[in-house]
Amino acid sequence: MSATATLAPEQNIRLAPAHGKLRVLLVEDNPSDIELVSRELRRGGFDLTFEVAQTEQEFVERVRSNLYQVVLADYNLPQWRGMEAVNVLRNENLDIPVILVSGALGDVTAVECIKQGVTDYVLKDRLARLPMAVLSALQEKRLRDERQRAVDDLAKKVEELARSNRELEQFAYVASHDLQEPLRMVAAYTQLLAERYKGKLDEPADKYIHYAVDGAKRMQTLVQDLLVFSRVGRLNSENRDTDCNVAVEIAIANLQVAIRESDTHITHDYLPVVLVNPTQLAQVFQNLIGNAIKFRGPKAPQIQITVEKQPDEWLFSVTDNGIGIAPEYCQGIFVIFKRLHTRTEYPGNGIGLAICRKIIEQYGGRIWVTSQEGVGSTFKFTLPASEAGSRQGQNHDDRR
Numbered sequence: 111m112s113a114t115a116t117l118a119p120e121q122n123i124r125l126a127p128a129h130g131k132l133r134v135l136l137v138e139d140n141p142s143d144i145e146l147v148s149r150e151l152r153r154g155g156f157d158l159t160f161e162v163a164q165t166e167q168e169f170v171e172r173v174r175s176n177l178y179q180v181v182l183a184d185y186n187l188p189q190w191r192g193m194e195a196v197n198v199l200r201n202e203n204l205d206i207p208v209i210l211v212s213g214a215l216g217d218v219t220a221v222e223c224i225k226q227g228v229t230d231y232v233l234k235d236r237l238a239r240l241p242m243a244v245l246s247a248l249q250e251k252r253l254r255d256e257r258q259r260a261v262d263d264l265a266k267k268v269e270e271l272a273r274s275n276r277e278l279e280q281f282a283y284v285a286s287h288d289l290q291e292p293l294r295m296v297a298a299y300t301q302l303l304a305e306r307y308k309g310k311l312d313e314p315a316d317k318y319i320h321y322a323v324d325g326a327k328r329m330q331t332l333v334q335d336l337l338v339f340s341r342v343g344r345l346n347s348e349n350r351d352t353d354c355n356v357a358v359e360i361a362i363a364n365l366q367v368a369i370r371e372s373d374t375h376i377t378h379d380y381l382p383v384v385l386v387n388p389t390q391l392a393q394v395f396q397n398l399i400g401n402a403i404k405f406r407g408p409k410a411p412q413i414q415i416t417v418e419k420q421p422d423e424w425l426f427s428v429t430d431n432g433i434g435i436a437p438e439y440c441q442g443i444f445v446i447f448k449r450l451h452t453r454t455e456y457p458g459n460g461i462g463l464a465i466c467r468k469i470i471e472q473y474g475g476r477i478w479v480t481s482q483e484g485v486g487s488t489f490k491f492t493l494p495a496s497e498a499g500s501r502q503g504q505n506h507d508d509r510r
C-alpha cells in the first residue's frame with residue numbers, strides 16, 4: 111500500500127507552519143500510526159507532504175523518483191525491516207536522514223542502529239518528540255551539505271591552482287628554452303662587434319656596444335636561471351638516496367674560486383642521506399653558500415652547516431657572518447626576482463632563493479631565514495627523513 115497526503119486546509123489554518131514545507135517518506139504499514147505521525151508533525155509546525163512505502167521495492171522506486179527531506183521508518187515491518195532503508199539510501203548514494211519510529215527499541219538495538227547510519231529514533235508512545243528530532247536531523251543535514259560544499263569548493267580551487275601552476279611552468283619552460291637560441295645570436299654578434307670595432311668608431315659608439323654586450327649577457331644569465339627554475343618540478347623521477355655531505359662537497363667545488371678569493375671558511379656536521387634529486391640538493395647548498403659569500407661583511411666569511419633530527423624530518427641550517435637581512439625582508443627574499451640591493455652593489459638577479467624554495471617545497475619541506483643586520487643570517491630548511499637517512503642519523507648523529 112502506498113499513499114500521498116497533504117495537509118487538510120482547516121488544519122493549515124489552525125496550525126501555522128513555523129518550519130515550512132517538509133517532504134517525508136514514511137516506511138510504515140499501520141494506517142493509524144501514519145495518522146499519528148503526520149498529526150504530530152503538523153502540530154510541530156511542518157507543512158507536511160508525505161508518501162508511504164512498505165516494501166523495499168516501493169522504497170527504492172520512491173527515493174529514485176522523488177526528493178525527500180527525511181525518511182521515518184518503522185523498525186519492524188511484516189515484509190521488511192525499516193532499518194534496511196539506510197542501506198538502500200547508501201547504495202543509491204542518497205544522503206537523506208533516517209529516523210526510526212518504533213513501538214519499542216532496546217538501548218542496545220538503538221545504539222546499533224545509530225552506528226549503522228540512522229540519525230535518531232523516536233518511540234511511538236513519545237511521538238511529541240518527533241518534530242524536534244526532524245528539525246535537528248534537517249539541521250545536521252544542512253551542516254553536512256555546507257561542509258561538503260566547502261570541501262568540494264576547496265578541491266576545485268586546489269585543482270585550478272595546480273592546473274594554472276602547470277601551465278605557468280610550461281610557459282616559463284618553453285619561453286626560456288626558446289629564447290636561448292636568438293639570445294645566443296644577439297650575444298655572439300654584439301660581442302663580435304665589440305671585438306672588431308672597439309676604438310675604430312667614436313667614443314659613444316664604443317659605449318653603446320659595451321651596453322649592448324652587457325645587456326645581452328645579463329639576459330642570457332636570466333634566461334638560463336629561469337630555465338633552471340622552471341625545470342625544478344620536472345626532475346622528480348630522478349630522486350634517490352643522496353648523501354648530503356657529497357652535495358655540500360659538490361657545491362664547495364663549484365664555488366672554489368669565490369671561496370679562495372674571499373678566504374671563506376666552511377664547516378659542516380656529518381650530514382644524513384635524504385631521498386631527493388642529487389643535482390637539486392647540491393644546487394640548494396650552492397645557492398645558500400654562494401649568497402653567504404656574496405653578502406659577506408667586513409670579516410672573512412665563516413659558514414656553518416648543521417643538521418638536527420626532528421621526528422619525521424631533518425632540519426638543516428646554513429649560518430653566515432655576513433651583512434644580515436632586515437626582519438621585514440626575511441619573507442620576501444624567497445619570491446622570484448626579489449632583491450634588496452642594486453646590481454652594482456651585489457651582482458645577481460634574485461632567482462637563487464626562489465629556486466631553493468621551489469626545490470625544498472617539492473619534497474614537502476620548508477625554507478626560511480632568521481637574521482640580524484650586521485651580524486649574519488641563518489637559512490633553515492627541512493627535508494623529509496628517508497629510511498636510509500634515519501638509520502644513518504642514528505649511527506652518526508654526533509659526528510662533525
Ligand code: ADP
Nearest residue numbers: 401402405434443449450458459460461462463
Ligand atoms: P640574488 O643573490 O641573485 O640577489 P637570491 O634569490 O639568492 O638572489 O637572494 C635574494 C636576496 O636575498 C639577495 O639579493 C639578498 O638581498 C638577500 N640575501 C640572500 N642571501 C643572503 C645572505 N646570506 N645574507 C644577506 N642577504 C642575503
